[in-house]
Amino acid sequence: MTGTVPESISTEGVNGGVGLTALLVAAARAIETHRPDSLAQDVYAEHFVRAAPASARWPVHIRQVPDGDANPLWGRFARYFGLRTRVLDDFLLRSVHTGGARQVVLLGAGLDARAFRLDWPPDCVIYEIDREGVLAFKHQVLGELAATPRAGRVPIAMDLRADWVGALTAAGFDPAAPSVWLAEGLLFYLPVTAETCLIDTVDRLSAEGSALAYEVKLEKDLLAYRDSPLYTATRHQIGIDLLNLFDGEPRPDSAADLAGKGWSTAVHTPFHFTRRHGRGPLPEPNDALEGNRWVFADKPRR
Ligand SMILES: C[S@@+](CC[C@H](N)C(=O)[O-])C[C@H]1O[C@@H](n2cnc3c(N)ncnc32)[C@H](O)[C@@H]1O
Helix, strand or coil, X not given: CCCCCCHHHHCCCCCCHHHHHHHHHHHHHHHHXXXXXXXXXXXXXXXXXXXXXXCCCCCCCHHHCCCHHHCHHHHHHHHHHHHHHHHHHHHHHHHHHXXXXXXXXXXXXXXXXXXXXXXXXXXXXXXXXXXXHHHHHHHHHHHHCCCCCCCEEEEEECCCCCCCHHHHHHCCCCCCXXXXXXXXXXXXXXXXXXXXHHHHHHHHHCCCCCEEEEEEECCCCHHHHCCCHHHHHHHHHHCCCHHXXXXXXXXXXXXXXXXXCCCEEEEECHHHHHHHXXXXXXXXXXXXXXXXXXXXXXXXXX
């Protein structure tokens, strides 16, 4: 078990604001990891949760939740994150092993430990972009665990609302070679201009044969779901008001933008994958997940 990370690192990192959502996903991954029918294994997740003052008392096992799977946050929502983790693990591994890309960029990487837990080709490099405080916390926890990445790993401390291209290329990213990009649980926190710019930039930096996956929310009015069980449980149980953290502007149609740039795209509901894997959330009334879509895009080779 890792020790508690000092306030100086943690305050502007994972212990408040949007950084706290990285801990929420880590707790969900920890719970998923301990399930007998888990869809994804992340042995690092519970260490992140225990190390941060903000989450040290959160559950990391469903048996620590008094109402268990009936709890909207640690039951259904955590299963959502478990499913998302598995589907995007599969996307990344498929892209490097069959697509042949050797550079992976995790945008808003948060406490994603894929560099440490997935089976990468030895010459693969994983670039992790997130804000400085989040990456400092991650570095400290992984350092205490003496965790060893299973590929090259390059953390890049940048705000994705700023110009991050120079930092990525200076770190070794080669726009002439195919790449795989992931924006998991990120875009709805960014202003529309930052999302549009990010998609343009990914396109510009992607050679033919590159791939991108990301998550969006389609709702025109996010506040319509303010009283949904997922949002109220997250607010009341751990003090995260997701709707306050999401950017409130109507979202751009980034999948259409990519299609217009020649990418081939597939847009799926999470429920599609629940049915495929036999576990995960299914639709319910007043559902905060109703507008969630997972987008998979490929830049074809000519
Ligand atoms: C919900 S977490 C998801 C983390 C990770 N992708 C995962 O699924 O485990 C959102 C992450 O986006 C990061 N993030 C949000 N806005 C950002 C910005 N403007 N620049 C860089 N990172 C940002 C947060 O710091 C946080 O780590």
